[in-house]
Amino acid sequence: MKVLVLGGAGYIGSHICKALALLNHESVVVDNLSTGHREAVRWSRFIEADILDSTALIDILQNEGPFDLIMHFCAKSLVGESVQNPAIYYRNNVAGTLNLLDAMVATKHERLVFSSTAAVFGMPEKDLIDEQHTRLPINPYGQSKKIIEDVLSDYHHAYGIKSVALRYFNACGADPDGEVGERHEPETHLIPNILKSATAGKSSELKVFGDNYPTPDGTCIRDYIHVNDLALAHILAGEYLQENDGAFAFNLGNGNGFSVLQVIEAARDVIKQDIVFSIEPPRAGDPPILVADSTKAKQILGWQPTYKDIESIIATAWTWHQNEKF
Numbered sequence: 001m002k003v004l005v006l007g008g009a010g011y012i013g014s015h016i017c018k019a020l021a022l023l024n025h026e027s028v029v030v031d032n033l034s035t036g037h038r039e040a041v042r043w044s045r046f047i048e049a050d051i052l053d054s055t056a057l058i059d060i061l062q063n064e065g066p067f068d069l070i071m072h073f074c075a076k077s078l079v080g081e082s083v084q085n086p087a088i089y090y091r092n093n094v095a096g097t098l099n100l101l102d103a104m105v106a107t108k109h110e111r112l113v114f115s116s117t118a119a120v121f122g123m124p125e126k127d128l129i130d131e132q133h134t135r136l137p138i139n140p141y142g143q144s145k146k147i148i149e150d151v152l153s154d155y156h157h158a159y160g161i162k163s164v165a166l167r168y169f170n171a172c173g174a175d176p177d178g179e180v181g182e183r184h185e186p187e188t189h190l191i192p193n194i195l196k197s198a199t200a201g202k203s204s205e206l207k208v209f210g211d212n213y214p215t216p217d218g219t220c221i222r223d224y225i226h227v228n229d230l231a232l233a234h235i236l237a238g239e240y241l242q243e244n245d246g247a248f249a250f251n252l253g254n255g256n257g258f259s260v261l262q263v264i265e266a267a268r269d270v271i272k273q274d275i276v277f278s279i280e281p282p283r284a285g286d287p288p289i290l291v292a293d294s295t296k297a298k299q300i301l302g303w304q305p306t307y308k309d310i311e312s313i314i315a316t317a318w319t320w321h322q323n324e325k326f
């Protein structure tokens, strides 16, 4: 396949580019480097551009294409920031994606894999969240992704755009070879913050947000899924779109929940260092438990996560963290 990877300089996109290259697929990355890193684009041709620029998008699709598949990772994705400043979330995530979809229609590109999120579900009603679960986002970030899921359905009906929305639960881990990894500025995710606190000592003491949730140890439970398992799901989704016509959605997680304290404990075992933390007030907008039921992705895409235990996931993040290349 020849694949256009929008947002391929970011954390998840860069891992997908490596996975594509290993399978001999060709990729072109488009990224405005707002949160991504030029050094993370190692397996693709790179074009610096913004998806808010419709002319640039049409130009790229016409002059670099045709593409068999478009993968779209570009987004602002900080929940707290989205509550403070929803305008940039609706502009970047909604208007930017509409630009892309219109450019696809104009240039006759018809297959898209879209990064959605567990945040489309809002407060979970069940322990395991499958695709039938009500989508009721509780913040503008989740809302921006839900809007695009709905737009994808309408664009399929009206313009024939075929799409898969992949709803990641907690993406984590890194390339086991240490060539790319997670670097967000600021870093808000739990596992990199644990590892940073282990190496930075007091200067970056880990904060645990809330210990009074209705969970066995009082801290939030999440479903941690390795970034390379997500990469595999994208490739399977692309193949699925070669054969199937529709606007599909799949939940992607391991199906196991770990509390914040369990993740810290597992990290202690992996890195063999003590991890000092303080208990802080809960972070706004954090649901107590989010765990995926990924039966649909397993049955329909033939997806099977390979990183099953939290220790092996943390070990890959630790390899990256000890020798970060950018």
Ligand SMILES: NC(=O)c1ccc[n+]([C@@H]2O[C@H](COP(=O)([O-])OP(=O)(O)OC[C@H]3O[C@@H](n4cnc5c(N)ncnc54)[C@H](O)[C@@H]3O)[C@@H](O)[C@H]2O)c1
Pocket (backbone or CB within 6 Å): 006, 007, 008, 009, 010, 011, 012, 013, 030, 031, 032, 033, 034, 035, 036, 037, 049, 050, 051, 052, 072, 073, 074, 075, 076, 077, 092, 096, 115, 116, 117, 118, 167, 168, 169, 170, 171, 172, 184
């Ligand atoms: N990290 C997670 O746990 C997680 C979970 C669920 C969903 N997601 C979604 O997955 C996608 C990738 O997440 P990530 O963690 O790799 O984020 P990231 O910030 O590392 O990557 C996003 C990339 O998109 C680029 N970008 C953003 N806006 C752009 C624009 N207007 N034009 C061009 N490039 C633009 C950024 O520079 C960056 O390289 C996002 O859509 C996010 O909402 C992430």
Ligand SMILES: O=c1ccn([C@@H]2O[C@H](COP(=O)(O)OP(=O)(O)O[C@H]3O[C@H](CO)[C@H](O)[C@H](O)[C@H]3O)[C@@H](O)[C@H]2O)c(=O)[nH]1
Pocket (backbone or CB within 6 Å): 077, 078, 117, 118, 119, 168, 169, 170, 171, 188, 189, 190, 191, 193, 206, 207, 208, 209, 210, 220, 221, 222, 260, 283, 286, 290
């Ligand atoms: O320094 C930290 C960082 C996180 N946490 C806690 O650890 C858990 C996981 O937090 P993350 O920030 O790592 O992940 P989230 O579950 O908040 O968010 C992830 O899942 C969301 C869906 O609900 C979105 O998709 C988002 O982009 C994605 O990063 C939460 O309970 C959070 O409060 C801490 O205690 N301390």
